[in-house]
Amino acid sequence: MAAEKSASVHWQGAGKEGKGEISTETGALNKAPYGFASRFGDDRKATNPEEILGAAHAACFAMAFSFACDAEGIKTETVDTTAKVRLAKDGDAFKIDRIALTLNAKVPGIDDAKFQSIAAAAKANCPLSKALASVPEISLVATLSN
Structure with missing residues (x-):
């Protein structure tokens, strides 16, 4: 038995100013936002x-x-x-x-x-x-x- 799952990311912009969206094939994540502030800063509205x-x-x-x-x-x-x-x-x-x-x-x-x-x-x-x-x-x- 093997299972293959997928996720995708759309990123727009450069470096710290850029923004991304993460989606999974199941739709559990659907264009979930992420970026520099949610990864390294204090943005608690987006993921990382x-x-x-x-x-x-x-x-x-x-x-x-x-x-x-x-x-x-x-x-x-x-x-x-x-x-x-x-x-x-x-x-x-x-x-x-x-x-x-x-x-x-x-x-x-x-x-x-x-x-x-x-x-x-x-x-x-x-x-x-x-x-x-x-x-x-x-x-x-x-x-x-x-």
């Missing part, structure tokens, strides 16, 4: 590549964790995940140097050791974690709620 990457990573990891629990015969009730993506200066350019995943899940009938083991394996096996392997630091803080 890092928060979209964080959303994708958090979503992928949450599913990977839930599926890993299913494989162990353990049912998850709720899985809440956050991904903080840091864009840092790297010489004259920028790079993503850290992604901090935070998991808070309600999983009845599991002890913390098993929970931590499944969470770590899900992080290692999540397709987006694998795709982002060049990021120097991908951390995980996992909290079991009952």
Whole structure:
């Protein structure tokens, strides 16, 4: 089985003054605005590549964790995940140097050791974690709620 998804961007203008629009094939994002101010400044009305990457990573990891629990015969009730993506200066350019995943899940009938083991394996096996392997630091803080 293989799945291919797509997104597109239209950019107009140069550098800091330019503006872009991000769309996905599903329409979940439809001409979502982004630009310099939403990426590096304080514009909170538009999106940016890092928060979209964080959303994708958090979503992928949450599913990977839930599926890993299913494989162990353990049912998850709720899985809440956050991904903080840091864009840092790297010489004259920028790079993503850290992604901090935070998991808070309600999983009845599991002890913390098993929970931590499944969470770590899900992080290692999540397709987006694998795709982002060049990021120097991908951390995980996992909290079991009952």
